[in-house]
Amino acid sequence: MSTTPANTTTAIELTTIGSTADLVNTDITRIDTAAISQSVLASGPEIIIIIGACVALMLSLVPHPRQDPLLAGVSVFMIVLAAGMSYGLADYPQTAYAGMFMVDGFSTYLKMILYLGTTLTVLMSGRYFHNNRLGKEGVFQGEYYALLLFALLGGMIMVSSTDLLLIYVGLELQALSIYVLTGFLKTDVRSNEASLKYIILGAFSSAILLYGMSLFYGLTGTTNLNGMAAALSTLDLSDPMLVLATLFMLVGLLFKVGAVPFHMWVPDVYEGAPSPITAYMSVVPKTAAFAVIIRLFMQDLSILQPIWILNMTGIAVLTMTVGSFVALVQHNIKRMLAYSSIAHAGFLLLGLVAGGENGMASILFYLLVYTFMTVGIFAIIILLNKDVTAGAPIEDFSGLAKNHPGLAIMSLIFLFSLAGIPPTGGFFAKFYLLAALIDEGHVVLAVIAVLLSAVAAWFYIRIIMLIYVQPPAQQTDIQLNLPIRAVLLIATIGTLMTGLLPAWFLDFIANSMPLGLG
C-alpha cells in the first residue's frame, strides 16, 4: 500500500510539469548555476531590500541612543542601493526564475515610484513618531522600518512578476506588512480597529483574487502569463467560466486599489492608520496594484478586454462620483484624502478604459504625480497634527498662511495639484488621461471626468480657503527637521517639475514602455 500512492503522486506531478510548457526541465537533478546566478542578478534589487529589512530588524534589537535615525538611515541607504541596481538593470530587459519574473522598462519605472514613495515615507516617519511620543518605546522602530521594507519588497515582486502565483505572493507580503503597520499605534483604539478591518477585508479580497486565479489555472492549465495568453487565444471569450474568472480577478485587484463598490475599507483604514502609513498606503500599494492590473489586463491578457471593458467603465465613473461627492462632507483631513484617493483611483481606471499606449503612459505618469502630491500633503498633515488621539480635523489648516507662509505655499501647490489646476503635475496627469480618452473616442466619459473633477476641486479649495482666509485657530509651533524638510522639498519640486516639464517625464515613460503592446 505504501508504494502505490507514492508512484501515483509522481505521475500526477509529471503530467502537471509537462502541461506547463515554459517550465519543462529535462534533467531536474542537475542545477543550472548560470541560470540561477542570472536570476539572482535580475532580482538583485529585491535581494538588497530583503537584506536591508533583516539588517533593520537585527539592529532594532541592539539598544542604541539614536536608534530611530540609524534605522531610517539604513532603510534609505538600502533603498537607494536597490534603486541604483534597478537603474543599472533597466538597460537589460530579461526574464528570470523560469519565466516567472521580469525585469523591463515598465517594472523598473514602477519600482522607481515605489522606491520614491517608501523613501519619503521613511523620511517623514521620524517626525511623526517623535511628535507622538512613540520614539521612547524605541524597540518598535526596527519593526516599523523592517515592515516598511518588506511591504516595499512585496510591491516590487508584484510589479516584476509574470506569474499569477508570484503576483499573489508579492501581494500578500505587502498586505501582511501593511496590516501590522496600520495597527502600529498599539494603544490607539482607532488604529487597532483600522488594522482589524483591513485584515478582514484584505483577506476577503485576497480570497476572491485567488479564486479568480485558480479558475484561470483551470481554464488555461498554467499560471504563467505568456502561457495563459497563448491558451486564452484558443478559448471562447463568451465562456461563462472565463467571464467569471476575469471578473473575480478584477474584483480582487480593485479591492486593493479601493475602487467603488469595493472602497468601504479605505476611509476607516486611512483614518486610523498612523499618518506616514496612510501616505504610504495611498501611494505604494496602489502603484503596485495598478502595475498588476496593467500587466494583466492591458498587456499579457489584453485579449480579455471585451469581457471587462464595460464593467470597468461603470466602476471608473462610479468611483469618481462617490469619491468626489462624499469627500465634500468630510471633516477629517485623512478621511477626506481617503475619498480623494478613491476619486483618483477612478481617474486612473479611466486610463485602462482608454487603453493602448497612450492610456498606459497616462496612468504611469499619473502614478508618479500622485506619489509626489500625496506624500507632500501628508507630510504637512504630520507637521500640523501634534496629537494622534485628536484625529486630524481640517481646521488644523486654519490660518496656516499667517504663521507659516512657506508651508502654506507648499500646501497650496499640493492641493492645486490634487485638484488638477495648472501649473502643477496634477493638471497634466489629468490632461493626458483625458487626451488619451478622447483619442479613443470616449468623449462622454471625458466630459463626465471633467465635471467630477470640478466637484472634487471644491473640497481642495475649501482647505486652501481655510489656510488663507481663516484666522489661526491655535498657536502651533511647527518643528521642522532635516528629513521632513527633504520630503517637502522633493515633493514640491516633483509636483512642480511634472507640471512644468511634463514632456520630459512622458518621454522617459515612453522609453520605459514595454514592447509588444496589446
Add this chain to the structure above:
Amino acid sequence: MPIDFLPVFLMVAVVVTLAAFILTVSRLLRTDNPYPEKNRPYECGIDHVGEASAGLFKVQYFVIAILFVVFDVETMFLFPWAMVLADLGLFGYIEMFIFIMMLLVGFIYAWIKGALEWEV
C-alpha cells in the same frame, strides 16, 4: 482528465475506511471508563480555564504556533534537500545555508523579544 485523479480518490477512500475501521475496532475492544479528569481537554499539562469552545486560549499558544511554523517550514525544505544533496553539490549546500540564515533572523528576533519565555 478526471481519470488522472482516480488514485487520489482511491487514497481518500482508503484513508476514510481505515480511520473508520480503527475507531470501530478500538470502540469494541477498549474498556469504557470515563471520568471528569480524563474528559478534560489536554493542553500541554496546563489546567484549563473555562470552556475551550468559548474561544479563550492563552495567547502564548499562538506565539508558540507561529514559532513552530518557522521550524516546520525549515524541516519541510530540509528533507527533500537532504535527499538530493549529493546531486546539488556545493551550490545547493550554500543555498540551503542562505535559507536557514533567513529563518535564523526571524528566530533570533523572536528569542530576544522573549517569545520563548513561558509566562504563567
